[in-house]
Amino acid sequence: MDRARNLDRLGDPFDLAIIGGGATGLGAAVEAAARGYRTVLLEARDFAQGTSSRSTKLVHGGVRYLAQGNVGLVREALLERGRLRRNAPHLVGDLEFVVPAYAWWSGPYYGVGLKLYDVLAGRHRLGTSQLLSRAQVLERLPTLEPDQLKGGVRYFDGQFDDARLAVALALTASDLGAVLVNHASVVGLLKSGGKLRGVQVRDDETGREHEVSARAVVNATGVFADGIRRMDEPGAPALVTPSQGVHLVLPDAFLPGTHALMIPRTDDGRVLFVVPWHRRALVGTTDTPVPEVAVEPRPLEEEVAFLLEHAARYLTRDPRREDVLSVYAGLRPLVRAEGAASTASLSRDHSIFESPSGLVTIVGGKWTTYRRMGEDVVDHAARMAGLPERPSSTAELRLHGAPLDEKVEHSAAGTPSGMLAAYGTEADQVRALAEADPDLAVPMHPRLPYLMCEVAWAVRHEMARSVEDVLSRRTRALVLDARAAIECAPAVARVVARELGRDESWEAEQIASFTRRAEQSLLS
Ligand SMILES: Cc1cc2nc3c(=O)[nH]c(=O)nc-3n(C[C@H](O)[C@H](O)[C@H](O)COP(=O)(O)OP(=O)(O)OC[C@H]3O[C@@H](n4cnc5c(N)ncnc54)[C@H](O)[C@@H]3O)c2cc1C
Numbered sequence: 001m002d003r004a005r006n007l008d009r010l011g012d013p014f015d016l017a018i019i020g021g022g023a024t025g026l027g028a029a030v031e032a033a034a035r036g037y038r039t040v041l042l043e044a045r046d047f048a049q050g051t052s053s054r055s056t057k058l059v060h061g062g063v064r065y066l067a068q069g070n071v072g073l074v075r076e077a078l079l080e081r082g083r084l085r086r087n088a089p090h091l092v093g094d095l096e097f098v099v100p101a102y103a104w105w106s107g108p109y110y111g112v113g114l115k116l117y118d119v120l121a122g123r124h125r126l127g128t129s130q131l132l133s134r135a136q137v138l139e140r141l142p143t144l145e146p147d148q149l150k151g152g153v154r155y156f157d158g159q160f161d162d163a164r165l166a167v168a169l170a171l172t173a174s175d176l177g178a179v180l181v182n183h184a185s186v187v188g189l190l191k192s193g194g195k196l197r198g199v200q201v202r203d204d205e206t207g208r209e210h211e212v213s214a215r216a217v218v219n220a221t222g223v224f225a226d227g228i229r230r231m232d233e234p235g236a237p238a239l240v241t242p243s244q245g246v247h248l249v250l251p252d253a254f255l256p257g258t259h260a261l262m263i264p265r266t267d268d269g270r271v272l273f274v275v276p277w278h279r280r281a282l283v284g285t286t287d288t289p290v291p292e293v294a295v296e297p298r299p300l301e302e303e304v305a306f307l308l309e310h311a312a313r314y315l316t317r318d319p320r321r322e323d324v325l326s327v328y329a330g331l332r333p334l335v336r337a338e339g340a341a342s343t344a345s346l347s348r349d350h351s352i353f354e355s356p357s358g359l360v361t362i363v364g365g366k367w368t369t370y371r372r373m374g375e376d377v378v379d380h381a382a383r384m385a386g387l388p389e390r391p392s393s394t395a396e397l398r399l400h401g402a403p404l405d406e407k408v409e410h411s412a413a414g415t416p417s418g419m420l421a422a423y424g425t426e427a428d429q430v431r432a433l434a435e436a437d438p439d440l441a442v443p444m445h446p447r448l449p450y451l452m453c454e455v456a457w458a459v460r461h462e463m464a465r466s467v468e469d470v471l472s473r474r475t476r477a478l479v480l481d482a483r484a485a486i487e488c489a490p491a492v493a494r495v496v497a498r499e500l501g502r503d504e505s506w507e508a509e510q511i512a513s514f515t516r517r518a519e520q521s522l523l524s
Pocket of ligand 1: 022
């Protein structure tokens with residue numbers, strides 16, 4: 001993906017312009033390009049910089065939806081889980097979850113529900129759920145609070161690296177001919193005779209504006225969707241209610257091993273996970289309605305306290321603020337029940353709306369179902385714009401970097417294991433950069449599982465444009481250890497500046513702005 005070349009192509013005529021480069025927009029771009037539609041995607045910040053890099057990292061059917069009786073939704077998500085696992089084995093793996101039972105009835109109760117989960121997964125089942133004795137639970141989760149523990153249930157789900165999957169989708173769309181540009185904000189909609197004919201986009205690196213012509217415009221901006229809708233209809237009522245979810249990242253000493261802990265009911269009636277991920281333990285999440293949409297949502301003190309308190313309740317060692325390596329918050333784009341009339345509601349999970357001028361907005365859903373959402377929204381937009389009808393082929397489409405033989409070594413805890421595993425078939429090329437240049441052969445930081453060659457690779461091939469793009473989403477340094485990320489920012493900035501041909505003042509500004517950003521991920 002070459003950003004400069006893609007900027008030059010913005011003058012081409014497109015069939016579809018997609019606004020937003022999160023899971024939803026990228027899924028739509030892959031879908032549209034795979035059907036042969038001329039596709040452009042514009043992302044105001046970086047790919048997955050919004051909600052799509054801040055998830056619990058689960059590719060799941062949603063045990064919670066099952067408890068709500070939403071069987072259709074669970075079945076659809078389980079089907080997509082199976083497809084994603086097959087099409088991106090370098091980024092998705094299986095994870096065994098344990099639901100502890102502290103009351104005699106809860107083991108059998110959750111056991112029955114999870115059997116239904118197995119049945120719904122059908123041939124896409126990752127493993128069989130099973131009742132566990134107290135000893136079997138503690139063998140899997142040695143740091144689980146043993147007092148009053150009666151037993152438990154195990155079940156299987158998928159796990160992934162969200163921002164890396166977003167990069168893989170962007171590269172896949174690009175391989176298929178789509179034009180993608182990050183750090184490019186849509187600032188207006190172009191109309192003629194009351195109908196949309198394209199978008200006005202600003203290159204946020206230079207301030208230069210471009211007109212992009214497209215037969216259909218898809219608004220996939222998540223919690224920002226109402227802002228785009230109001231560029232179309234200034235008085236449009238709000239569709240999206242943002243709800244914040246926070247995660248704490250702890251050292252793996254709090255959850256050693258390869259099993260995840262699932263608490264089906266917290267004090268506020270939610271599901272809580274403690275999940276092993278890249279040799280850390282992720283604790284999440286919360287569900288807090290927030291009045292305003294922020295680019296960088298801030299965790300509230302009460303959310304942090306809630307997570308620390310619940311983790312302490314179920315783990316033998318109580319985590320304290322100073323144990324937290326990083327904290328992150330994301331906003332769910334929930335659809336308002338009383339929102340504007342829906343022209344098509346294709347699933348209970350996500351909704352598609354069409355305005356009189358033809359703006360197609362897609363909101364809701366989850367990462368796991370991004371492919372299905374892309375299929376639905378491209379069907380809708382193509383029909384609306386009168387594009388030639390073409391069937392979807394993405395259910396079987398291998399994503400960029402996916403090995404053909406599916407033989408990927410996975411760590412027992414879900415994510416593919418080993419240095420550079422996330423690059424799949426390109427890992428050797430990334431490694432070759434280190435072999436050619438000793439400066440790139442060194443680790444990024446002693447506490448991080450990355451090499452400096454990944455920085456150069458990210459800039460050259462993955463459209464990373466800043467230190468934050470590299471440390472937050474091309475690698476996951478900021479999530480794994482915010483302090484380590486701050487410490488290696490100067491070395492990373494040097495490589496990014498060299499690759500982009502920037503001067504020392506740019507480098508210094510990058511270090512300062514990344515440090516300010518990363519300090520928000522620290523609790524103490
Ligand atoms: C706490 C939490 C945990 C979750 N955990 C899971 C999980 O484990 N598994 C799962 O399947 N799902 C999970 N989800 C759901 C999933 O993360 C979201 O459904 C998904 O990421 C939403 O993607 P999106 O593309 O719609 O929105 P976003 O990722 O927010 O993307 C929208 C993009 O639009 C861009 N944009 C905004 N305005 C403009 C503009 N004017 N011009 C150009 N671009 C613009 C933004 O910069 C942003 O990148 C979780 C969600 C949350 C909040």
